[in-house]
Every structure is written in C-alpha cells, then in structure tokens.
Amino acid sequence: MKGQARRVLRHYAPYQNNLQSCFPVHDLRWSVWASPGHQAILTPSEMIYVIMGVSGCGKTTLGAYLSHKLGWPLHEGDDFHPRENVEKMARGEPLTDQDRLPWLLKLHDVIQRERSSGGDAIMVCSALRRLYRQVLLFGSEALTYSSDTAGLHMCSLPGVWFLFLYGTYDLIHARMVARRGHFMQPGLLRSQFDVLEPPAEEENALLLDIRRSTDDICREIQEHLRQLS
Ligand SMILES: Nc1ncnc2c1ncn2[C@@H]1O[C@H](COP(=O)(O)OP(=O)(O)OP(=O)(O)O)[C@@H](O)[C@H]1O
Ligand SMILES: O=C(O)[C@H](O)[C@@H](O)[C@H](O)[C@H](O)CO
Structure with missing residues (x-):
C-alpha cells in the first residue's frame, strides 16, 4: 500500500x-x-486530468505536451466521436446535447477504467457544460438527478481534476483561423462559447490562461500536482 x-x-x-x-x-x-x-x-484511483474548453483553446496541444512531460497516457476525446458527429462539425453545424451524450458516456467509461486500474491519465474533452462534466464523472447516473440535487452533490470525484483553458473569443478565433488541416471550422466557435459553462471551484477545476506558453501552463499543472501529493 x-x-x-x-x-x-x-x-x-x-x-x-x-x-x-x-x-x-x-x-x-x-x-x-x-x-x-x-x-x-x-x-485504486490516482490522478486524472481532463483538459477542457472551447474548440481551439489548445486542449490537444497541452494534452500532448503534458503527456510527454509526465509520461501519462493521453485519451483524445475527438477520437471517440462517432463519425456522424465529426461530419456534422465539419459541415459547420454545432453538436446538440443528444449528439454529445453517447460520446460523453464512452469517455466516462474510459475514466472509470483508468480509475479502477489506479493509473494516472490525461483526457482531452471540451466538457463545455456542467452536466457534460457530471456525465464524464458519474455516467448516466448524472442524468437521473434533478439539476438542484446534481448541482449540490455530484460535482466532483476524488482524483479527477478539470483543467479549464480559458481565453477570449478573438484570441481563440485567430488561432483557429491560423490552424491548418482540422475538421472544426472557426465559424463554430461562437456556438461553443454560447454553450460553455465555466467550471466552478467545487468541481475540482484549475483555471489556466491560454495567453501563456504551453510550457508555462504545464509548469503550473506540475506545481498543482506537487501540492496535492
Ligand atoms: N499556449 C499556446 N500559445 C499559442 N498558440 C497555441 C497555444 N496552445 C495551442 N496553440 C495553437 O492554437 C491552435 C489550437 O490548438 P489545439 O488544436 O491544441 O486546440 P484544441 O482545443 O485541441 O482544439 P479542438 O477542440 O478544435 O480540437 C493550434 O494551432 C495550436 O498550435
Ligand atoms: O463538444 C463539442 O462541441 C466537441 O467536442 C468539439 O469541442 C470538438 O470535438 C472539438 O472542438 C473539435 O476538436
């Protein structure tokens, strides 16, 4: 032990x-x-960091960097979207709650597997709404509670932290326009901000300003990890 x-x-x-x-x-x-x-x-549950935020905020970039630095496995949320979801986004149509739910449940299974095997891991997932984050943590159980109950009791799990990458629409839009070869269109960014519910403190969230370099952000996360150990 x-x-x-x-x-x-x-x-x-x-x-x-x-x-x-x-x-x-x-x-x-x-x-x-x-x-x-x-x-x-x-x-046996070690640490799971879920890197979250709107499209283009830098989740995949940070996930790859952090995974390399810490030597932890990386689960890229986009790889778990059904083909229809990716096609929909590529056509410039935002996903709905119904589109996202089966995808979130699959990611919940991944988190559960990692928690029960006692490994550390990193997950990349937009996790835009509070309810989505509750589904990531608690699976379909999160859907059976009223919003009041869920708000009070189902906001965090030990050893699972959300790393929220935040920045302005203009900065993220500019980065998306400059990005090449990605299915997600910059035109969808407004809809991502419309859906976004920034995580509250009781959700086990660390807020990270994306104006900083990936290396700087990574250092802050490593410091966070040291403080928890
Ligand atoms: N800290 C940073 N400073 C400057 N540019 C960055 C930073 N992080 C990421 N970028 C750039 O911003 C763009 C978007 O990053 P990335 O693809 O990682 O975002 P994402 O949140 O994973 O997007 P999506 O959800 O659409 O897949 C990329 O071109 C990346 O190189
Ligand atoms: O919840 C969502 O709308 C989706 O997860 C998007 O965030 C995309 O998957 C991602 O941004 C593209 O890479």
Missing part, C-alpha cells in the same frame, strides 16, 4: 463509527469510501 494511502486510512479511522452513509472524501487523490460498521475501502 502506498504511503499516502496508509496516512489517509489512519486519519479517517477514528471517525469511522460516526459516518452515517457512504461518502467520498473529495480533497484527496486516493478515493476512500467508508460506511458505518465497515472498514474504509481504498480504491
């Missing part, structure tokens, strides 16, 4: 009898689930 996991178990042992129901401990990289009369169960 890892040193950190041992420390976590020691810390929570005295409180175990007072716990009324199963609950996740949110601020730890290791997931600990405890319930009355049961030993805390340690599940």
Whole structure:
C-alpha cells in the first residue's frame, strides 16, 4: 500500500463509527469510501486530468505536451466521436446535447477504467457544460438527478481534476483561423462559447490562461500536482 494511502486510512479511522452513509472524501487523490460498521475501502484511483474548453483553446496541444512531460497516457476525446458527429462539425453545424451524450458516456467509461486500474491519465474533452462534466464523472447516473440535487452533490470525484483553458473569443478565433488541416471550422466557435459553462471551484477545476506558453501552463499543472501529493 502506498504511503499516502496508509496516512489517509489512519486519519479517517477514528471517525469511522460516526459516518452515517457512504461518502467520498473529495480533497484527496486516493478515493476512500467508508460506511458505518465497515472498514474504509481504498480504491485504486490516482490522478486524472481532463483538459477542457472551447474548440481551439489548445486542449490537444497541452494534452500532448503534458503527456510527454509526465509520461501519462493521453485519451483524445475527438477520437471517440462517432463519425456522424465529426461530419456534422465539419459541415459547420454545432453538436446538440443528444449528439454529445453517447460520446460523453464512452469517455466516462474510459475514466472509470483508468480509475479502477489506479493509473494516472490525461483526457482531452471540451466538457463545455456542467452536466457534460457530471456525465464524464458519474455516467448516466448524472442524468437521473434533478439539476438542484446534481448541482449540490455530484460535482466532483476524488482524483479527477478539470483543467479549464480559458481565453477570449478573438484570441481563440485567430488561432483557429491560423490552424491548418482540422475538421472544426472557426465559424463554430461562437456556438461553443454560447454553450460553455465555466467550471466552478467545487468541481475540482484549475483555471489556466491560454495567453501563456504551453510550457508555462504545464509548469503550473506540475506545481498543482506537487501540492496535492
Ligand atoms: N499556449 C499556446 N500559445 C499559442 N498558440 C497555441 C497555444 N496552445 C495551442 N496553440 C495553437 O492554437 C491552435 C489550437 O490548438 P489545439 O488544436 O491544441 O486546440 P484544441 O482545443 O485541441 O482544439 P479542438 O477542440 O478544435 O480540437 C493550434 O494551432 C495550436 O498550435
Ligand atoms: O463538444 C463539442 O462541441 C466537441 O467536442 C468539439 O469541442 C470538438 O470535438 C472539438 O472542438 C473539435 O476538436
């Protein structure tokens, strides 16, 4: 068992009898689930960074860079879109919630697999709306809660952090126009901003300004990782 996991178990042992129901401990990289009369169960979940933001904000660029720096596997969300979605975007039509849902569920499965195998990983996914992020974390369960309940209780999972790349429309549009050979048209950027719901703090989000270089952004993420360890 890892040193950190041992420390976590020691810390929570005295409180175990007072716990009324199963609950996740949110601020730890290791997931600990405890319930009355049961030993805390340690599940193997290391860190998963989901790089999010509108099209053209630099997700793929940062994902590749970070994956190389950290030696973590990279899951590129675009590779999981069904062909119809890619064709739709290439025609200049924005995706709807219905188009995105099966894609988000597939990405949820990837996150689940990584969490249960205890590996670190990076995922690139626009994750524009809060509900999309909840589907990434909780799968179809996120759809069965009312928005109030979901807003209160289903906003984060231990060991999964959203890295939100933010910047102005003009900066991102200029980068998209300069980019070559990508199916996503700059004309779709406005619709991406229309749908975007920036992540709130309780969603385990780190906000990263895209005016900085990829290397600078990467350093901040490495610092974040050091602080959590
Ligand atoms: N920090 C940065 N500084 C300057 N240019 C950048 C930076 N990050 C990315 N770029 C450039 O911006 C463009 C968009 O980046 P990228 O393709 O990584 O965005 P994306 O969010 O993955 O887009 P999409 O969601 O459409 O696939 C690319 O041409 C890339 O080289
Ligand atoms: O949610 C969405 O609308 C899509 O994921 C888009 O963000 C594209 O996949 C991406 O931007 C193109 O690479």
